[in-house]
Amino acid sequence: MLTNLKPQPADKILALMGLYKEDPRDTKIDLGVGVYKDASGHTPIMRAVKAAEKKLWEVEDSKSYTGLAGDPAYGTAMRDLVLADSVSADRVAAVATPGGTGAIRQAFELARMANPDVRVWVSNPTWPNHVSILNFMGLPVLEYAYFDAVNCVVDFDAMIASLQGVKAGDLVLLHGCCHNPTGANLTLEQFGQVADLLLEKGATALVDIAYQGFGDGLDDDAAATRLLASKLPEMLVAASCSKNFGIYRERAGVLMAISEKAETTPLAQGSMNYLNRQNFSFPPDHGPRLVTMILTDPALKADWMAELEEVRLGMLGLREQLAKELRERTNSDRFDFIARHRGMFSRIGASPEEVLEMREKFGIYMVGDSRMNIAGLNSVTVPILAQAIATTCK
Numbered sequence: 019m020l021t022n023l024k025p026q027p028a029d030k031i032l033a034l035m036g037l038y039k040e041d042p043r044d045t046k047i048d049l050g051v052g053v054y055k056d057a058s059g060h061t062p063i064m065r066a067v068k069a070a071e072k073k074l075w076e077v078e079d080s081k082s083y084t085g086l087a088g089d090p091a092y093g094t095a096m097r098d099l100v101l102a103d104s105v106s107a108d109r110v111a112a113v114a115t116p117g118g119t120g121a122i123r124q125a126f127e128l129a130r131m132a133n134p135d136v137r138v139w140v141s142n143p144t145w146p147n148h149v150s151i152l153n154f155m156g157l158p159v160l161e162y163a164y165f166d167a168v169n170c171v172v173d174f175d176a177m178i179a180s181l182q183g184v185k186a187g188d189l190v191l192l193h194g195c196c197h198n199p200t201g202a203n204l205t206l207e208q209f210g211q212v213a214d215l216l217l218e219k220g221a222t223a224l225v226d227i228a229y230q231g232f233g234d235g236l237d238d239d240a241a242a243t244r245l246l247a248s249k250l251p252e253m254l255v256a257a258s259c260s261k262n263f264g265i266y267r268e269r270a271g272v273l274m275a276i277s278e279k280a281e282t283t284p285l286a287q288g289s290m291n292y293l294n295r296q297n298f299s300f301p302p303d304h305g306p307r308l309v310t311m312i313l314t315d316p317a318l319k320a321d322w323m324a325e326l327e328e329v330r331l332g333m334l335g336l337r338e339q340l341a342k343e344l345r346e347r348t349n350s351d352r353f354d355f356i357a358r359h360r361g362m363f364s365r366i367g368a369s370p371e372e373v374l375e376m377r378e379k380f381g382i383y384m385v386g387d388s389r390m391n392i393a394g395l396n397s398v399t400v401p402i403l404a405q406a407i408a409t410t411c412k
Contacts, residue, residue: 047383049392050383054261058396063264064322064325065322067264067308086300087114089114091310095313100230100243106280111286111290113272113273121258136157136187138188139181143365162177171355198361201360201361210249222250227240255275259309270306333361341354363389379406
């Protein structure tokens with residue numbers, strides 16, 4: 019049987035990581051993998067996470083299962099963090115999942131369960147794994163216009179025009195903040211217009227929010243998701259704690275389903291529990307429990323928010339420094355968009371050939387579509403990157 023298997027295409031980012039490791043140059047810069055790194059290139063454990071782990075070690079007295087949906091307190095804490103008071107709590111069902119990716123997969127499964135003929139719309143471009151999962155599941159994928167690759171901004175008119183093709187029962191995937199891979203976000207007003215269009219078409223929004231707190235702050239980054247939740251009768255939200263809590267390997271995600279009426283919430287909850295059972299039975303608990311402890315303990319939450327703000331401001335500082343260095347080297351404002359983008363990523367508009375040239379000549383490792391991880395930089399490497407871009411990108 020196993021001899022019948024066919025080789026699968028390698029993940030481009032993981033392959034890039036391998037090339038980076040093999041490069042002997044001391045000046046090489048890794049801007050590929052989507053993991054936060056501090057100025058020394060290390061992905062640290064946040065102070066509040068360390069404190070919560072110590073406390074958990076002292077008080078935890080069992081490793082038994084929690085439940086198909088995970089600890090209900092985790093769902094409540096994440097609902098409050100992401101949705102706040104934008105929607106009545108009795109309309110929200112929630113399940114813990116293995117990371118944000120698990121939440122996305124379960125969202126697609128839930129949509130297919132509710133509508134076997136569901137079509138899923140994704141932005142062009144989007145996180146590659148969105149499309150990979152949908153293709154693997156055999157679900158129809160449609161793209162809506164999103165990014166102006168020449169000016170590196172959102173092409174909102176083209177986006178609205180392409181979403182005119184949305185039909186009732188379709189699922190439209192939106193990035194809640196810090197769009198991956200472009201770093202270019204809709205304004206709150208534009209999100210409102212998208213909500214109005216989806217309401218008119220009878221489509222359902224799925225919001226992928228994986229970087230809350232990395233862009234403009236915890237509440238500002240959740241504002242679009244909350245606006246959509248307040249305007250739409252139904253919505254799905256896939257949230258990740260990997261980035262803003264720095265617990266990548268703990269796989270802490272959550273899927274929330276907002277029903278039109280509270281009476282429907284138990285049906286959504288039961289269906290989500292069932293899907294968890296079919297796919298992995300019980301979700302991980304260690305990471306979600308740490309998140310719950312942090313969000314429900316005032317002192318831990320305050321320290322977590324303070325450190326998260328340090329991370330956010332650090333990335334903004336790198337963006338501003340890079341934009342300034344490029345302005346000086348190119349004698350133009352061509353790359354000023356980098357300072358306006360938000361989150362870990364920006365797509366800088368370089369061609370695949372230019373990306374390859376930067377890798378070969380300067381040891382700059384970024385994804386072929388020119389997506390770069392801002393968090394892979396520090397104040398010393400920013401000028402090196404700026405020189406490589408200015409020299410290569412004509």
